[in-house]
Amino acid sequence: MKTLYIVRHAKSSWEYDGIADIDRPLKKRGINDAHLLSKYLADVMQKPDVFITSSANRALHTSSIFCENFGYPMANLKIKRQLYSFSDGYLVKTIKALDDSFDSAIIFSHDHGINTFVNKFGSKPIAHVPTCGVIGIQFDNKHWKSIKKGETILIEAPKNHK
Numbered sequence: 001m002k003t004l005y006i007v008r009h010a011k012s013s014w015e016y017d018g019i020a021d022i023d024r025p026l027k028k029r030g031i032n033d034a035h036l037l038s039k040y041l042a043d044v045m046q047k048p049d050v051f052i053t054s055s056a057n058r059a060l061h062t063s064s065i066f067c068e069n070f071g072y073p074m075a076n077l078k079i080k081r082q083l084y085s086f087s088d089g090y091l092v093k094t095i096k097a098l099d100d101s102f103d104s105a106i107i108f109s110h111d112h113g114i115n116t117f118v119n120k121f122g123s124k125p126i127a128h129v130p131t132c133g134v135i136g137i138q139f140d141n142k143h144w145k146s147i148k149k150g151e152t153i154l155i156e157a158p159k160n161h162k
Contacts, residue, residue, distance in 0.1 A: 002139040002147065004095060005048060005106040005154065007066065008114050010034040010132040012058040022056045022084055033132040033158035034062045038069035040161055041134065045154075046104070047072060052094065053108040054083035062132065063108040083109045088116040098144040122152035133157045 010030030026034070047070045053063035060079065067074050082090040091113045098105055111129070118126050118135045129135060136154030139147045 001103065002141050002144055003048075003104040003136065003153070004139070004147075004150075005104070005134055005136045006091075006114050006118060006129075007062065007106060007108045008111060008129045008131055008133050009054070009056070009059040009062045009108060010065075010158075012131075024056070024058055026058050026061045030058070030062070030131065031065065034065040035069065036161055037132055037134065037156060037158050038066040041066075041156065042070045045136075048104040048106040049102040050078065050098070050105045051076070051108075052078040052080055052083070052105060054085075054110060055079050055081040056084045056110070059083070059108045059110065066106065066108070083107070083113075085110065085113055088113045088120065091117050096145045096147065100143050102144075118152070121147065121150055123150065124152040124155070126152075126155065130157045130159070 010033050011027045012024045012030060013027045051063060051067055051072050053059050067077055080094055091109055114129050122137045134156045137150040138153045139150040141147050
């Protein structure tokens, strides 16, 4: 059995001119939402075995907040530039390449890739994963490389806790 949690980065800021999209920071609301949701999840679920994030500033900052609240060492956070993608291709490749010694993983990524993935691999249709939304999918597989359709076991968003 493998369990995957996918997190869309928290709300980012558009107020800075002249910075590349990959460098956009979180808004104050995004920081607060990431703390709110990660503290809640750390209380109700087992800490995932591995944390993996896109290299984009907003995803990296979101993942660092989750690491802090789950008590996961930042030194063990895996940063993947390929996850800075807006399709599910690299997300699928990253998940299917996970070491089978990990029974659970949490991945921080971006809008369109996440929406496509959770609808292709999960059991519940989801119109739109909101910023800092977390979707959990459980797979009845021993190997990450062989995951297909799983069961959606978690759908959470900050608005559910305000």
